Amino acid sequence: MFVDHSQHSKEAPRDDLSAVAALDEPTRRRLYEHVARSTGPVGRDDAAQALGLTRQTAAFHLDRLADEGLLDVVYERRSGRTGPGAGRPAKLYRRSEREVGVSVPARQYEMAGQLLAEAVEESDSTGEPVRAVLYRKAAALGERLGGEAPAGVVDMLERYGFEPRREGETVVLGNCPFHVLARKHVETVCGMNLHLLSGALATSGDTAFRAQLAPGPGRCCVVLEPASS
Template identity: 45%
Template sequence: MTPLVANRAAALALLGDPIRRALYRLAAEGDLTRDGASAALGIPRSTAAVNLDRLTDAGLLVAEFRRLTGRSGPGAGRPAKVYRVATTELVASIPERHYELAAELLAAALERAERDRMPVREAVAEEAFATGAAVGGGHDTLEDALDACGYAPAAGGEGDLVLENCPFHQLATRHTPLVCGANVELVRGLAAATGDDREPVLAPREGRCCVEIRARKDAAEQRRSARYPAQ
């Protein structure tokens, strides 16, 4: 996996945290200080500082020290650390889309196919799984990882998950076999990295992502047995 895709995956993992996501959105609205972030979100200043610096280390924000009074010299006060967004490409859309992630994934797959002399679709599948694993490694649960990627997971029956949103909707509409194949491999990577034993499968349905996550049959049977014990 290329560094560009790895950086994108790390950014998605970071923004999966609600506090960091809120801080990023505040910084997108204008210069943000630690005190301002603390007041806006009602969190301790130390918490704001740690998370702002993590976003800066990931390249999502840039920081500089500046005297906010506009004065200099003795009595002007200490400079404050001011944060602003490093790029506008990660500002969320509604419904949430991540076309830049798809572009990076497909470009990396083409490079892999040429380098390793392998079929393009096989390279796409491998890059998609690796990207999902990189994103999933930053989350405790599959649901959190899916939410960070914009899939909007919702509970189905018997432990299943349906994905209410496709983050690659337009691409999936125009290039369905290629993009949906990448989609299911990316979700499989998320599941593997979060240790979730449910199975992502292709299950196209109008108005939703083409992928669903199905509980293994044995696990579903155990839940039914617990709910309706034999008389």
């Protein structure tokens, strides 16, 4: 079996909102649910027959779902035969491993969960305090994200939902992507966030700012202050 990832790993948009919007169309949603419930890859003809659609309609919507990364495209011979005369492999669809979630305002609970889980596991094996491991791993992640932001740290902050805005010489973050966690576990989560953003600044090439804890109502607990202040 050959799996075609090109339609959703290189060319397709990776925006979760776009993927969710694609499922808002009733026929497309039915096709996605049909493929998801199936025990194996589904062909266009089988999907069309199962849902009472024309083959052209089924193919159009299945390909749209693949473009959004919601379905994987695979090719296999349904007859089970191989070699010359076995015919061309059929184009089939199966549910992808992509997980889609949309939150308004933006949240990054998966990122926080990953950092916290890694910190607990490493602390358990090394004896280093959990919070120390968490802050170190948050800084390392921030360094990676900052290094991958060619337009600077503000661009990274926008991509991850921090909603940066200028207030004088300070960059205030209008949204905390870890909002619910930060409200219940202020010291741990705000410290994690501080180290994350400090790490991002360290590798982004943006030396004009430094991350500072400055909690305030209706915004993130971290702000970017001028480095010279």
